[in-house]
Amino acid sequence: MSEVAVLQLMGLCVVGTGILILLFLKAVFVRVLGFVIIMLGIFTLIALGVPQMASLPPAVETFDIASVKTPDDLASIGQKIFFSKGQCALCHSIGPSESARCPELAGIGAKLAPEFIYESLTQPQAYVYLDFRHDGLPEEYPARMPHINKNPIALSEQEIYSVIAFLQKMSGEPISIKVEDVLNIDVGEMKVASLVGHGGN
Amino acid sequence: MKNHDTLKLQSWLPKVKASSLSGWSVFLAFLLLPAFVWAQDAATLAMQVEYRDVPGIGSRNLIWIVAQQHLLLAGFVLGVPIFAWICEIVGWKTNEPRYDKLAKEFTKLLTSAYATTALFGGILLFLLIGLYPKLMAYLSDIFFPSFIAYSILFLLETATLYLYWYGWDVMQGKKKVFHLFLGFLLNLFALGIMMIPNSWATFQASPVVVTDGTAIERAWAAMQNPTWWPVNIHRFIANIVLGGFICGAYAGVRYLQAVTKEERERYDWMGYVGNFIGVFGMLPLPFAGYWLMREVYQYNQQMGITLMGGFLAWLFILQAMLIGVLFLGANYYFWMGITYRVPGVAESYKKPILAMLIVLMVSLAVWMTPHSLVASLQEARQMGGTHHPLLGVFGVMSAKMTVANLMILVTFISFLMYWRAGKQETAAWAKIAKAVMGALLVIAGLAVIVLGVWGYFVPAIIRINYFSVAQVLIVLFIMVTFTPLTALLMKSAKTTTEMIWGQMPVRAGYTLVSNAVMVILLMSLMGYARSSSRVHWHIYGVMRDTSEYAYSPALGYAAAFMSLNTFVFCMIVAFIFWVATMGDKATQGTEHGQPEDSPVKIPGGVAPAIAGGSPREGQTFVNPVPMNKNEDT
Amino acid sequence: MKGPLFNSAVVLAGIYVFLKFILPLFTAPLPASLIFLYLALTFSALMIFYTMSGESLESFMGPVQRFLTGEGQTGVANIARVLVFIVFPLLVGWQTYTKLAPSDDPPPESRTIHPAPPGEFVGLANPYPKNNQTIQEGKGIYASNCSPCHGENFDGKGIAAVGFNPPPANFADSGTIAQLQESYLFWRIKKGGVGLPIEGMPWKSAMPRWENELSDEKIWKVIIGEFDGAHQSPRTWEEEE
Incomplete structure (x- = not known):
């Protein structure tokens, strides 16, 4: 029997029990209980009657550090970090957006040198961007840029370079981050392996 | 004291991270043992165990049950003081002892309910620490200062509750004002206690970037996430509804069990008060829900679509069904009140009731018509897809908003009708006032419908920002202006038919129980919606759920859990009521009810709205005849 | 009785x-x-x-x-x-x-027509302004690529539409693109039917994934053309001036 059929059977049994109680028992409290379980049973049966659909999580992509061969591999890891662990997309969008709280990043990899992006990520207050997209004086953006290499986001060096690689690729710029350099960064442990999909080890 | 605490905290937090404990932390650990264990987890375990499982039931399901029980109990514990406090004020204002007695009776429940809530909170905390250490470490890293604030509020709440309850009889007369102030404080602290955990939950759903800064700054930044306030308001109102309807259900059960005439009258009246407060809270609730959904959409389109159009879309059809049953139940109870409590008027109200019932049913039919229909292959071919060319227009938000507003309006009219049943206005301006009110109601109804239809032809943003808001404002305007106006009219009204308590049929008792069950089910359902809208994220877009329970179960499976949770909660509440009223039997003769056959005094003014009728100032009526007990058993 | x-x-x-x-x-x-x-x-x-x-x-x-x-x-x-x-x-x-009893009919379906888009597509906005030029360009792209199915009148009744189940979306209906943000359309055009999540039943939709044929620029422009042609406007969170 399928899981739905089992649950339907249970629901029917519950409703049946409730009906039996209402038919044959006199004690008020028990009758009220019978009434309650009939309602709950019917609710469950109705919920079992609508289309059943579980929402499966997308596959966790594991990443083997040895598999990074090309800058594109690096950029695809960077893309994942951009939209998950790095939390960049909480504020930034790629392309103009109404809900973005901070500057949009379309073409940023072509506009800025990787060193400058690195500095913006690790020392965000070194150069503060203001919002000019309106009349009057420029304003600060509603959200302040956190230090990406510190808690709570705490991306490793390798992760930050992956993100920069992604930003460059997205802007149609040749990726200037070198794979060997990134792989040679001494992190003590294989942090990169655990970053994508959050510890899908 | 508090300032001192927070000052210390800033220097203290990093030390905990380094696992070195200062004297202060020992003191605080005493204060806050569970959270302290939690915080230490952050330091040592963060990188080790991510998940633990419970064999058999599974860690997610266990958390589901315990968290739901804790939340429902918390809703009860927060809703009942609001309910009791309102009753106490009414009793104080009107000098009517039965309100005070009712308030006290429900406050008595609090002491045991409070302990049970804390118990489930403790179990939940231990389970979360044990089963989801990675997530807990992350959250406690961000929110630790709020744990301290939470604990302090909890201490204050506990102290206030004891003062409020044990000081009840002492603080009567002149000291009553102070007691009412205590009740205010109790609700204020309770609000804080609700809001802080709300921020943890809403942060999971709509996280904001936490910049570095002091621990307090970070916690504060995280608390102020986009859905925090909508959830606060929504839950606050929902708690009032829960408190009211649970009171109603309790009265319903006691009414069914009642043997003597006084008991029947008392519990009939109590059921009315509970239902009244429940409905009172329920009317603005959809507006709060709408605001919350709007914030969710604005925060993240993906999450909004998951909820409203994606895999949870059918959940909202179920929600519409439950809300429909709840609205119908509340109206049914009002209508039965007219029929049974005001003898002789039933015939003249039959037509308006039928009209209102039809409006309610048509509204419900529109609300429950899904956007994507379930259709067989052949049916789908005939329709040209799963959208019906004609009824498809009912599937979108504009239609749902319109009918929700109409249902609220109808329920409000039911309430007005009940209030005025058996009365004859004597004021000279009554005729004009009634004509104006009638015209306004018609205009309001039409305006809501016109705005709803017009909403199809304007851009979504215009509809959301202006049309929907206008609909809400129209309905709110009607409610806010009509209530005092009717109160004024009723003050000088002549009673043609006395209201009789204790005559309601057995069905009424079951209706009250059904209303309470619907509210609890709705809370469970929407809890599931809130939680599963995050899909496979612990913290949306930040921390992914990598456990084997990252999937969201299908609706039928989830509904089985909701039903189980509802049943367990009902049993817990029944147990709490049973424990709290155990001692009453012994003292029943002297303490409960009015002395037999003595006239009951009902004053005029605001209170009658709650008392379910408004005879003139100082008017009395004599106890009614007992009803036929076995009517439909 | x-x-x-x-x-x-x-x-x-x-x-x-x-x-x-x-x-x-x-x-x-x-x-x-x-x-x-x-x-x-x-x-x-x-x-x-x-x-x-x-x-x-x-x-x-x-x-x-x-x-x-x-x-x-x-x-x-x-x-x-x-x-x-x-x-x-x-x-x-x-x-x-x-x-x-066993039957030949497929079970009733309930396909979610507008499932939630993946995170990467949320919050994008059309980088191209809506003006005569972009509208005309967009309509041109539409005419050559989309109209065979979605119809010259944007009503989902193109000459190739017959026989598809589900049928191509009718853009003129207020329940389709008028309910969606432009980023949503961008996702659906770029990734096509196969890009739908499971509740959208990717095996049913015949929508091609256009990312190989159309550049991002063209997709954004065709969106502008579509909305204009269907006399609808996209869902936004800010009012247009």
Whole structure:
């Protein structure tokens, strides 16, 4: 029997029990209980009657550090970090957006040198961007840029370079981050392996 | 004291991270043992165990049950003081002892309910620490200062509750004002206690970037996430509804069990008060829900679509069904009140009731018509897809908003009708006032419908920002202006038919129980919606759920859990009521009810709205005849 | 015998006839699930109305009760009662059988038409302004790529649309693109039917994934053209000036 059929059977049994109680028992409290379980049973049966659909999580992509061969591999890891662990997309969008709280990043990899992006990520207050997209004086953006290499986001060096690689690729710029350099960064442990999909080890 | 605490905290937090404990932390650990264990987890375990499982039931399901029980109990514990406090004020204002007695009776429940809530909170905390250490470490890293604030509020709440309850009889007369102030404080602290955990939950759903800064700054930044306030308001109102309807259900059960005439009258009246407060809270609730959904959409389109159009879309059809049953139940109870409590008027109200019932049913039919229909292959071919060319227009938000507003309006009219049943206005301006009110109601109804239809032809943003808001404002305007106006009219009204308590049929008792069950089910359902809208994220877009329970179960499976949770909660509440009223039997003769056959005094003014009728100032009526007990058993 | 019970039966039958036979004269027939829902609502309304007072309850339930218990029944009524007791279980059995019997029909589907987009596509906005030039460009791209299915009039009735299940979206309908943000359309055009999540049943949609044929720029422009051609405007969170 399928899981739905089992649950339907249970629901029917519950409703049946409730009906039996209402038919044959006199004690008020028990009758009220019978009434309650009939309602709950019917609710469950109705919920079992609508289309059943579980929402499966997308596959966790594991990443083997040895598999990074090309800058594109690096950029695809960077893309994942951009939209998950790095939390960049909480504020930034790629392309103009109404809900973005901070500057949009379309073409940023072509506009800025990787060193400058690195500095913006690790020392965000070194150069503060203001919002000019309106009349009057420029304003600060509603959200302040956190230090990406510190808690709570705490991306490793390798992760930050992956993100920069992604930003460059997205802007149609040749990726200037070198794979060997990134792989040679001494992190003590294989942090990169655990970053994508959050510890899908 | 508090300032001192927070000052210390800033220097203290990093030390905990380094696992070195200062004297202060020992003191605080005493204060806050569970959270302290939690915080230490952050330091040592963060990188080790991510998940633990419970064999058999599974860690997610266990958390589901315990968290739901804790939340429902918390809703009860927060809703009942609001309910009791309102009753106490009414009793104080009107000098009517039965309100005070009712308030006290429900406050008595609090002491045991409070302990049970804390118990489930403790179990939940231990389970979360044990089963989801990675997530807990992350959250406690961000929110630790709020744990301290939470604990302090909890201490204050506990102290206030004891003062409020044990000081009840002492603080009567002149000291009553102070007691009412205590009740205010109790609700204020309770609000804080609700809001802080709300921020943890809403942060999971709509996280904001936490910049570095002091621990307090970070916690504060995280608390102020986009859905925090909508959830606060929504839950606050929902708690009032829960408190009211649970009171109603309790009265319903006691009414069914009642043997003597006084008991029947008392519990009939109590059921009315509970239902009244429940409905009172329920009317603005959809507006709060709408605001919350709007914030969710604005925060993240993906999450909004998951909820409203994606895999949870059918959940909202179920929600519409439950809300429909709840609205119908509340109206049914009002209508039965007219029929049974005001003898002789039933015939003249039959037509308006039928009209209102039809409006309610048509509204419900529109609300429950899904956007994507379930259709067989052949049916789908005939329709040209799963959208019906004609009824498809009912599937979108504009239609749902319109009918929700109409249902609220109808329920409000039911309430007005009940209030005025058996009365004859004597004021000279009554005729004009009634004509104006009638015209306004018609205009309001039409305006809501016109705005709803017009909403199809304007851009979504215009509809959301202006049309929907206008609909809400129209309905709110009607409610806010009509209530005092009717109160004024009723003050000088002549009673043609006395209201009789204790005559309601057995069905009424079951209706009250059904209303309470619907509210609890709705809370469970929407809890599931809130939680599963995050899909496979612990913290949306930040921390992914990598456990084997990252999937969201299908609706039928989830509904089985909701039903189980509802049943367990009902049993817990029944147990709490049973424990709290155990001692009453012994003292029943002297303490409960009015002395037999003595006239009951009902004053005029605001209170009658709650008392379910408004005879003139100082008017009395004599106890009614007992009803036929076995009517439909 | 007549009275509430009779009225209820008439109302139920009337609504059934209306939904099943009269309404389809003007529009597409209603699916059975919807008819059932409306009848269930009507039934509960009748129950509520007739249980409002003691008398109406009696006149509603009394005949049913007397009929079923056989109280004071003779002759035809009694035979009818026995028949009901025989036929009713058979009906239930038949219903159960037809529900469970194997059939060639695919199970009723409930495809989520607008499932949630993946995170990467949320919050994007159209980088191109809406002006005559972009509209014309977009409509041009539309005419050469989209109109065979979605129709020259943006109504989902292109010459190639026939035979597709589900049919191509009708953009002129206020329930389709008018409910969506531009980023959503960008996702659907770029990734096509196969890019749908599981609740959208990616195996059913015939929408091609256009990312290989059309550049991002062209996709954004075709979106502008689509909205203009269908006389709809996208869902936004900010008002247009």
